[in-house]
Amino acid sequence: MKLLHTTLGPRRADELGMILPHEHVFVDLRTPDQPGYAEADAADVVRLMVPEIEKIKARGITALVECSTGGVGLRVDLDLAxxxxxxxxxxxxxGNYREPWIPDWVRDASVDELEQSFYRDLAEGVGDTGVKAAWIKISAGDDGITPVEEKVLRAAARAAKRTGAVIGSHTIMGRVVMDQLDIIEAExxxxxxxxxxxxxxxxxxxLNLAVAERGAWIEYDNIGWVDDEELAxxxxxxLEAGRGDQLLLSHDRGWYDPGKPGGGEPLPYTxxxxxxxxxxxxxxxxxxxxRQLTVTNPFEAFAR
Structure with a gap:
């Protein structure tokens, strides 16, 4: 049976409705070497973000995917709070983001060490939170995959193969996505x-369609950022190309930012x-x- 692993435990498809597949509750876009990186008091994060969650609950949304990964402030304890x-x-x-958001331990680790770290998070839980990661979030630069980004990708592919987890990547250029798919298949x-x-x-x-034709999910996740008449x-x-069962829709909004006074002002997920x-x-x-776009697809993408 497919299950979606969440902060509140695994959920079946019949226990969920609409899911937002790309949002942020907490993120720090400063590099990990910056003073105060990813530091915040849980009570402050709760105070700022609870109203945003309540807004989407009132609209029938039943789960949200946190996309802040290693290197940009992954704090599962705060998500849990x-x-x-x-x-x-x-x-x-x-997982981990791209350069220059690569912590020293990731830069120094072998592929095998990274694979084991990702696997533990997926199979046992992230840190001491008891919360299993559902998926692996990575990234690659616009000019191509650097050696350290390739190392992270290969480790992700190996850990994902062991668990059935999906890998999601912040990758702007379609040709770089194609290179990532080549590496994943080679693994x-x-x-x-x-x-x-x-x-x-x-x-x-x-290129959007070419990625889908390879079998991958494509995600339009800047809803609310760009002109609706451009994205719709x-x-x-x-949908007309017959790829509606591979399309995910979301906002890439939120969030508590520890680099801003009081966490900044979150943008709603509505x-x-x-x-x-x-x-x-x-x-x-x-x-x-x-329903396919907002209920079925997110579950099928992230469940394992």
């Missing part, structure tokens, strides 16, 4: 267990529900397709 305060499941990753894992995060940033729509036609084009979905319906997208 917000989750417990709201009785709302949050899906957390393991004996599958393209259909890969999410091309920020696919909309690759402006060549042909892209979503419809994916634009998809309040604006984009009505716009898609007005463009003729039926309820079956809406």
């Amino acid at each position: 917000v989750s417990l305060a709201t009785d709302f499941p949050i899906v957390v990753p393991t 004996g894992y599958r393209a259909d267990r890969f999410i091309s995060i920020h696919t909309q940033a690759e402006k060549d729509f042909g 036609p892209l979503i419809v084009k994916v 634009h998809l529900s309040d604006v984009m979905l009505p716009l898609l319906r007005a463009r003729g997208v039926d309820e079956a397709a809406i």
